[in-house]
Amino acid sequence: MSYNTTKDILPHAIEITELKKSFGNNHVINGFNLTVKSQENVAVLGQSGSGKSVFIKCVIGLVKADSGSIKVFGKDILKLKQAELDQVRTKMGFLFQSNALYDSMTVRENLEFPLRRLRMNQSQKETDKQVEEALEDVGLLNTIDLMPAELSGGMKKRISIARTLINRPQIILYDEPTTGLDPITSREINELMNQVHEKYKTSSIIISHDLSCIHRTADRIILLKDGINYTEGSFDQLKTSTDPWVNAFFNT
């Protein structure tokens, strides 16, 4: 993937400035900066324990950042009142590493769930149409009446992507999208992520350890180390870096 001029003229999807988060004396995020242009896919890569999960939780509001700003389409979500925050959050979809499907609900019910919360006055016919379209997007319309326990790991990931898509987010945050999947299924999930990007023109942040996933899906990679941006670049730039730490990361 490469930059194109359209991405450069549209407003930024996400702009994070000097983000900080500590737990007691453990300064996990120490002034991290990240910009995601419209329709850009940015991966955040770092060693285990470097703070990737804390960072993404700050962005979705599961963890409260100590300071800094997180602007989503120009609005600093750390300063918004609840109603405005809820509004901005409708533009964002989050793919949990664990998939977070409800085991006691069918695939259809799992997909209806986020719709019910946001579109209370919508007709059942419209809901059915949206659920079916989201399942078609991930190639699994035939699983609509199955329970999560009846699905493979790759299918669960696809259904989770369908559930993320159902509210038509403009930004998708992917937390370790291929963890626990075999290489073939991982490749299929990466292809699906790229299809989603092409069809819905989404912007994304991808947190991953999986270099193949990052290579296939990210326009740009930021390395997180000691809570700050250690370096950034394209996959090929980082793979050929002469920095010993970056080199060890990409070529071990």
Ligand SMILES: Nc1ncnc2c1ncn2[C@@H]1O[C@H](COP(=O)(O)OP(=O)(O)OP(=O)(O)O)[C@@H](O)[C@H]1O
């Ligand atoms: N709720 C919490 N309370 C206290 N410390 C926390 C909390 N959440 C995370 N931490 C600490 O923050 C640091 C970063 O953890 P985090 O889970 O973000 O790392 P990570 O880069 O996502 O690791 P991995 O790749 O292994 O998932 C760790 O030292 C962890 O102990």
